[in-house]
Amino acid sequence: MSLPIFDRISRELDERRALHLLRAIPEPPGTSPKRIDLATNSYLALHDNAAVTAEAGRLAAGVAYGNLASRLIRNTSPLARELEGELAQWKNAGAALLFNSGYAANIGILQAIATRSTGIFADRLNHASIIDGIRLSGAKLARYRHNDMADLARLLAASAAPEKIIVTDTVFSMDGDRAPLADIVECAKKHNACVMVDEAHATGILGANGSGLAEESGVAAAIDIRMGTLSKAVAGLGGFFAGSALLRDYLVNHSRSLIYSTGLPASVIAFDLAAVRYLRANPxxxxxxxxxxxxxxxxxxxxxxxxxxxxxxxxxxxxxxxxxxxxxxxxxxxxxxxxxxxxxxxxxxxxxxxxxxxxxxxxxxxxxxxxxxxxxxxxxxx
Ligand SMILES: Cc1ncc(COP(=O)(O)O)c(C=O)c1O
CATH class of the missing domain: 3.90.1150.10 (Aspartate Aminotransferase, domain 1)
Structure with missing residues (x-):
């Protein structure tokens, strides 16, 4: 039986196909060592690093099953807290909090901290997970032209929101350019705004300790929320918040993607931890x-x-x-x-x-x- 909803879905797919915009999940590329792989985000090739893999196996201690519950109900392994400690030190932050992915971190952080009366100022080229988090929060979204500080200042000045957040990727995922973080921090100070950065593609790559663009730009201490992923240079899985202990406590109480989802398996966290330690030792x-x-x-x-x-x-x-x-x-x-x-x-x-x-x-x-x-x-x- 044809239902209106499936008619629409089918029509929309046909339209995308006609425009060469249909997305599909590719077949695995196979294991031929001859192929040149410029499609992954394993920037430092840690997925293929014997020292990291061996250490991950040791830390996982043969535990291949999942966390068995939300982390708020039960932490099956102590590795999550160890990883959070390692991330907080690396980022020189008061605290860190592990999420199940970078996507889960962005939606969880923004949904938790912003309300309908928050104004959020977001770069137009920010990652989709940031936009989704803002939508979940119900906050008022203003998008500024990519890396355009005059546009950001104009939007901030025009806003009557009692609370303001500026949010930006630090390295833009499809363009590979950097955000002008020092200028963003200065603009935030002028307009009493909090700053959140997404270091997904900078973590492990930029800064003397490899902790990201905030470190490289010398403004890490002035940035309230530093989010990152463990799925790119770290070559594992997970997202994280780095910032104050106060904000961590708040996120544990309000982040729905953290509270209502089963925690990462110990085996995954073991890889993340081994890789982060390797990165810190090889900056x-x-x-x-x-x-x-x-x-x-x-x-x-x-x-x-x-x-x-x-x-x-x-x-x-x-x-x-x-x-x-x-x-x-x-x-x-x-x-x-x-x-x-x-x-x-x-x-x-x-x-x-x-x-x-x-x-x-x-x-x-x-x-x-x-x-x-x-x-x-x-x-x-x-
Ligand atoms: C800038 C940025 N933020 C967040 C994410 C989401 O991270 P993850 O793949 O770990 O969910 C990505 C990855 O696609 C990204 O490019």
Whole structure:
């Protein structure tokens, strides 16, 4: 029987397909060591690091099952608290709180701390999980133009909200550029606003201790809420809050994604903990990766590609046209290179791109192969 709801759903999928915007979950790429993987966020290749894997196995002590309840009901293993202690030290924060993912952290933090009378000022290119958290909170959302401090100041000045939060990604996930954190902190002071940053793509990469852009910019102490993920450079799973003990207590009492969801399995936390300890002991890895990314960007520019404002390991290669972005990604895949096409609505209209996610596993030979493939594409497509 045809129901109106399924008719609409089917129609919408057809429309997306016709516009080359249909999303699909790809098949696993297989384990061929010959493939060049520029599609993961395991920036420091810790998923393939023997020391981290061995330490994770030791910490997990053979426990493969889950946490068996929400963390507020029961902590099956002491590892979650240990990881929170490690994260708080790394971030030089009063406290840290573990969530089940970066997504869960963003929605849990924003839903908990903001109310209908809070004004939230968000960069237009912030991650979707930030927007979803703001929606859940019911707060009034004002989006400022990407990294545009004059626009942010204008919106703050025009707002009569009694409480204000500025929220920004520190490294933007699809553009690979950095937020001007020192300017944001200054603007926040002028307008009595609290600052929240999402360090998902900066954690492990930026700053002398690898703790993120807040550290690199010298403003960590002035940022009230530092959120991060354990799913990118850490190569595990989980999200976290780093900030004051007061805010941690509040989140434990109000974050619905924390309270009403089963905690992470000990085996996952064991990997996270082993990886974070490894990163803290090897803080130079991020700088090595950034140097490789700079060299790769130079070569893309040499071929005439636009990498937007990227200054990090995330290197977009602008294609603009949605169908052409898909075609380039498929062309690269045939040459053994995995690099996704990213299209609207994940990025703004007419800015479809290949998102090259550079990692320490990317060798000079692989770089040569990727640049050769892109040169061939250019010569065939003008
Ligand atoms: C900026 C940003 N924040 C949050 C998330 C969500 O993190 P996770 O994948 O750990 O849920 C992501 C990942 O997609 C992200 O890019």
């Amino acid at each position: 130079q890895l991020g700088a090595t990766l950034l140097a490789r990314a700079a060299s790769f960007r130079d070569k893309l520019h040499g071929l005439g590609f636009d990498t937007l404002a990227s200054t990090t390991q995330i290197v977009p290669c602008l294609v603009s046209d949605d169908a052409e972005a898909l075609a380039l990604s498929a062309f690269l895949a045939r040459r053994g290179i995995d690099a996704p096409a990213v299209r609207p609505p994940t990025v703004p209209p007419h800015t479809a791109r290949i998102r090259f996610s550079l990692t320490l596993a990317f060798t000079p030979d692989q770089e040569t192969a990727v640049i050769a493939a892109l040169a061939d594409w250019k010569s065939g497509h003008g």
